[in-house]
Amino acid sequence: MDNALPTGKLSRGKVVGKALLKIGAKKTKRLLTGGNKEENHEEIADIIFDALGELKGVSVKIAQQVALGMPFLPPAYLEKISKSFNAIPSINKALVRKIVKTELGLYPQDAFDTFEMTAFAAASLGQVHLATFDGELLAVKVQYPGIKKSIESDMSLIHFGLKRFAKGQNVDHIIGEIEERLYEEVDYVLEAKNCDFFRENLQIENIVIPEVYHDLSSEKVLKAYTQTLTLETFCLCEVAS
Amino acid sequence: MKITQSAKEKTKIKILQSAVDLIIEKGFDNASMREMAKNAGVSNPTIYNYFPSKEKLLYAYIEQKHKEAVASLQEIEDFHTYTLREQLQTLIETELELYLEDREFIVQIADMVFHSSGLKMGQLYATNALFIETVDEMLSIAIDAEEIAEPPFRDHLPKLFWDYYIMVVAYWVKDDSEMFENTTQFIDHSLGLTESILHSDMLNKASELGMFFFKTHMLSSLQNFATKKSSFDKIKRKLGDVLNG
Numbered sequence: 305m306d307n308a309l310p311t312g313k314l315s316r317g318k319v320v321g322k323a324l325l326k327i328g329a330k331k332t333k334r335l336l337t338g339g340n341k342e343e344n345h346e347e348i349a350d351i352i353f354d355a356l357g358e359l360k361g362v363s364v365k366i367a368q369q370v371a372l373g374m375p376f377l378p379p380a381y382l383e384k385i386s387k388s389f390n391a392i393p394s395i396n397k398a399l400v401r402k403i404v405k406t407e408l409g410l411y412p413q414d415a416f417d418t419f420e421m422t423a424f425a426a427a428s429l430g431q432v433h434l435a436t437f438d439g440e441l442l443a444v445k446v447q448y449p450g451i452k453k454s455i456e457s458d459m460s461l462i463h464f465g466l467k468r469f470a471k472g473q474n475v476d477h478i479i480g481e482i483e484e485r486l487y488e489e490v491d492y493v494l495e496a497k498n499c500d501f502f503r504e505n506l507q508i509e510n511i512v513i514p515e516v517y518h519d520l521s522s523e524k525v526l527k528a529y530t531q532t533l534t535l536e537t538f539c540l541c542e543v544a545s
Numbered sequence: 546m547k548i549t550q551s552a553k554e555k556t557k558i559k560i561l562q563s564a565v566d567l568i569i570e571k572g573f574d575n576a577s578m579r580e581m582a583k584n585a586g587v588s589n590p591t592i593y594n595y596f597p598s599k600e601k602l603l604y605a606y607i608e609q610k611h612k613e614a615v616a617s618l619q620e621i622e623d624f625h626t627y628t629l630r631e632q633l634q635t636l637i638e639t640e641l642e643l644y645l646e647d648r649e650f651i652v653q654i655a656d657m658v659f660h661s662s663g664l665k666m667g668q669l670y671a672t673n674a675l676f677i678e679t680v681d682e683m684l685s686i687a688i689d690a691e692e693i694a695e696p697p698f699r700d701h702l703p704k705l706f707w708d709y710y711i712m713v714v715a716y717w718v719k720d721d722s723e724m725f726e727n728t729t730q731f732i733d734h735s736l737g738l739t740e741s742i743l744h745s746d747m748l749n750k751a752s753e754l755g756m757f758f759f760k761t762h763m764l765s766s767l768q769n770f771a772t773k774k775s776s777f778d779k780i781k782r783k784l785g786d787v788l789n790g
Contacts, residue, residue: 397627398634399733405642406724413621421623449729453722 395431395448397421403446407522415520419444429489443514447490455486493523557595560585561609564602569649573599573657603654604672611675614639618679629687630740636679637710637732641717641725655718669711676710677703693743697752709735 395403400421404412412419416435423431423446430447459479488494496516503513563584567576578599582592596602617639618624618632627635644651658669680703687693696702713735717728742748 396631396634398631398638399729401621401635402638402642402729411617411620421626449733450726453726 395423395446399449400431400433400446403449404444408520416442416444437517437520442517442520445492447492452487452490455483455490459483459486491523492521496521556585556587556591557605558609560587560592560595561602561606564596564599565606565647565650568653569647573653600668604668606650607669607672608675610640610643611673611679613643615675615679617643625686628740629683629692629743630736632683632687633680633706633739634732634736636676636683637713637736638729640710641714641728644714644717651714652718655715659715670707673707677707680706694746694749696743696748698748709739 400423401412404410404415404419408415412421412435416437417439418436420434423433425432429451430445433444433446435442435444459482496518499513499516503515506513560581564576564581567581567584570576576599578592578596579589581602582589585592596605614636618635621627621635624632624635684699684702688695688699713728713732716731717725720728722728
């Protein structure tokens with residue numbers, strides 16, 4: 305599997321174009337054959353999700369914002385988008401090793417006592433590896449290379465697309481807002497600070513805010529104590545008990 | 546006093562490092578062997594025992610980095626779980642990582658190789674034995690493990706990979722992106738392509754197509770050449786004209 309992240313505007317545009325073509329074909333097919341509407345939604349959601357998976361990172365984030373802000377979308381879309389919260393193609397071992405070395409100055413096997421080269425979870429803008437250090441179990445979040453750069457080209461693509469749909473309405477402030485949030489998300493130093501803030505100020509039973517190891521973190525690599533559940537799983541557990 | 550192999554190796558590395566530092570500081574042309582020897586704490590004759598010329602020093606540096614890179618790969622415990630693409634990618638990234646410390650030196654060498662022809666590409670090739678052997682072994686392992694099918698021109702692939710590697714270094718030398726992120730992505734994309742070609746059996750198909758054309762068209766035209774009569778229809782003029790004036 306090719307894990308390369310398409311960063312150029314052109315290559316990303318191509319992925320989007322391909323997806324749009326497929327959707328167009330599906331729509332036409334439904335018009336001609338009069339197929340089931342629900343089924344069609346599901347197929348289209350599949351196409352969109354695949355394309356977003358290919359683009360990785362920023363587009364997935366945008367999809368998430370759309371999902372949060374537009375609960376009126378058909379359930380098939382929401383379901384697929386919610387999958388993207390946790391399941392994105394992984395970056396390969398060679399890249400993980402390289403990123404850790406670039407960010408921390410040491411290769412994973414030297415920086416930690418143990419380090420799992422295969423990620424146990426994927427975030428939209430990075431992936432998370434299990435590691436141990438001084439007997440502590442850690443979650444190490446590693447960022448895809450070139451993510452920050454792809455924000456710029458993605459946002460201008462989105463801008464272009466939204467302007468067509470907005471039909472003359474000003475969408476600049478929405479773009480600006482999303483862009484700002486995205487830049488915040490790729491800055492792991494900021495995330496570490498936020499983590500600290502919540503750890504100090506939030507005391508609710510059963511909610512554990514991870515402790516950040518600052519001297520082992522950088523702008524693109526973040527370490528924290530682990531043993532957590534995804535929010536969704538957590539909620540399910542709560543309901544069950 | 547008998548000097549052990551490891552002591553020799555240490556002196557060699559010490560000379561190399563002081564040479565690299567001096568070349569970064571003064572440029573290749575202005576750095577003298579005498580000063581390199583002085584900085585490394587060895588005598589003038591000693592440095593010539595190790596490196597007969599400044600050029601030899603450069604080649605030795607590249608060989609040394611191959612050695613260090615391979616040693617670094619051997620330290621990765623689960624390296625055998627890496628895919629072929631991941632192994633190749635790790636090799637290249639590790640070499641670049643080693644170059645990073647002496648980047649200005651590499652930039653100078655690249656300039657000499659690609660622009661001023663102060664260094665011959667051919668001689669650079671003589672330094673790549675270890676690199677090629679390593680790639681060759683990775684390929685063999687992948688074929689044995691049935692990760693990829695035996696590709697055509699298999700014996701040439703490691704050398705081709707070395708050419709690719711030179712291209713990556715040339716790109717890296719010119720890369721001005723943050724943390725050389727562009728190079729990282731260039732490697733990732735290009736190896737992704739290499740991987741899919743090796744996996745798709747495309748090389749085999751292309752070589753079959755090539756062989757078909759060669760056998761049916763090229764070969765017959767070659768035979769035309771070979772079987773063409775060496776006779777002539779017109780009567781030849783006599784040679785005597787020149788002699789007779």
